[in-house]
Amino acid sequence: MIVGIVAANKLKYSPYVFYYVNILKELNLEYEIIVPKRNKSVEDICVKNTHEFTWEDEKSSIINYIRYCRDVKKYSIKKFDFMIILTTNIAVFSNGWLRKYFNNKYIVDIRDYTYENNRLFYMLEKRAVCHAALRVISSKKFQVFLPQSEYLVCHNNTWPDERKDSLSNCNRKRIVIGYVGAVAYKEQCIRLMNLVQADARFEFHIYGDGVAQKELKKYAEEMKCNRIKFFGRYVPEEKKHIINKIDILFNAYGNPLVDYALSNKLYDALYFGKPVLNSPNTYMSEMCGPLSYEIDFENVDSLDELSKWYDNMEKNVMEEYSRKQYSNIIEEYKITKNKIKHTLINIKENS
Numbered sequence: 001m002i003v004g005i006v007a008a009n010k011l012k013y014s015p016y017v018f019y020y021v022n023i024l025k026e027l028n029l030e031y032e033i034i035v036p037k038r039n040k041s042v043e044d045i046c047v048k049n050t051h052e053f054t055w056e057d058e059k060s061s062i063i064n065y066i067r068y069c070r071d072v073k074k075y076s077i078k079k080f081d082f083m084i085i086l087t088t089n090i091a092v093f094s095n096g097w098l099r100k101y102f103n104n105k106y107i108v109d110i111r112d113y114t115y116e117n118n119r120l121f122y123m124l125e126k127r128a129v130c131h132a133a134l135r136v137i138s139s140k141k142f143q144v145f146l147p148q149s150e151y152l153v154c155h156n157n158t159w160p161d162e163r164k165d166s167l168s169n170c171n172r173k174r175i176v177i178g179y180v181g182a183v184a185y186k187e188q189c190i191r192l193m194n195l196v197q198a199d200a201r202f203e204f205h206i207y208g209d210g211v212a213q214k215e216l217k218k219y220a221e222e223m224k225c226n227r228i229k230f231f232g233r234y235v236p237e238e239k240k241h242i243i244n245k246i247d248i249l250f251n252a253y254g255n256p257l258v259d260y261a262l263s264n265k266l267y268d269a270l271y272f273g274k275p276v277l278n279s280p281n282t283y284m285s286e287m288c289g290p291l292s293y294e295i296d297f298e299n300v301d302s303l304d305e306l307s308k309w310y311d312n313m314e315k316n317v318m319e320e321y322s323r324k325q326y327s328n329i330i331e332e333y334k335i336t337k338n339k340i341k342h343t344l345i346n347i348k349e350n351s
Contacts, residue, residue, distance in 0.1 A: 001348040003031040004080035006072055008090050009038055011045040016111065016138075019154065020084050023340055029348070034075070036068050051075065061089075069093040077101045081351050082344065085128075088114045092121060095128035105347060107340070108132045109154070113257050116145045133343050136336065141260035141283040152336040155329050157267040158236075163326045174227070175310055176203045177277060178246030180239065181264060183210035185253045188279075190219060191297040192250070193228055199303040203227040204250075207234055207242050243268055248310065249276045251284055252295050262287060270326040273319050275310065289321045290314065 003024055007014040017033060024031045033047065036055035053071040055064050069090060076083065083098065083106035085091045091098070091108045098106055108129055115121040126147035129135055135151045137143070143151055177196070179189065183206060193216070196204045206216065209232060220228045234242060243249070251265040259282050266284060269276045269291050278285040280294040293309055295302050 001081045003082045005084045006034045007086045065093045073097045087111050091128040092124045095124050099131045104133050107134045109136045111138045139262045154336045159271040161330050174203050176247045179206045179250040181208050183213040186212040188254045195303050197225045205229050207231045209233045252277045252279045254279045270322045273322045290318050
């Protein structure tokens, strides 16, 4: 039995591919990864069993998706026994041949809100979802906008299953808010930078690189505020040390499209017992519970109120919540993994 994993971007931007790779390795199943040649200026991760198809960045996404999914179809229908489709757009543009050649023999993995408000897109998505063996989502709240069906939740957590004691709060003169990860959400970062500039009790540290890094760095230099600092790209092994130097994790992205999403900051917060700065009325804030502080950038007193909240945090309550919620997430993760393994084993035995 050979399994095809189809991604919508380079492996560097598709880390969830390796979740499935590890499962297939555990089951001793052959597999191949299919990726588009996107973002040619970006160096990708080199992994064996990877096949690339043409993607012309200068052309429209629709044209590229149509051609890419057509090439994937030609390559896959006589080669693979089972397909793992990442993410929604690939499933939508491939729904016809998936239903014809892999009916009930593929997984659809959904990681974000896309074009569910478009009637045609939603109809094609519904077809792809209904004929899949399994439907995997990274946030339970995605069911609000997805076609009605049975979904499994696969969290993006990369920390060990066993949670250790929380890191101690940093005893410094200032409260350090830290952005850790791919640097985006320029508008929200600028709003926080403006608040931090006006309040000497805070620092804003940015770890990582991304599409908004250069503009944010230039903006910070013009502000001439030495409490806003950029540390650039980091390797995964450094992340624990970075979080240890931060008092509050930044996750106030503000975009309505991420209202239902769960970012990696959730798992960082729960694993280390760290408070998180979130946008109001988001699923992230709900899941973070007592660790969450919902910031209103329109309120000029936001950081004053945040400072008071931080100084009066109920650490025992936060620690207990972190432990229980993290345990629930690990359990949900295991249930999904076991269901995927069981499905693959059944397909293998019946093929």
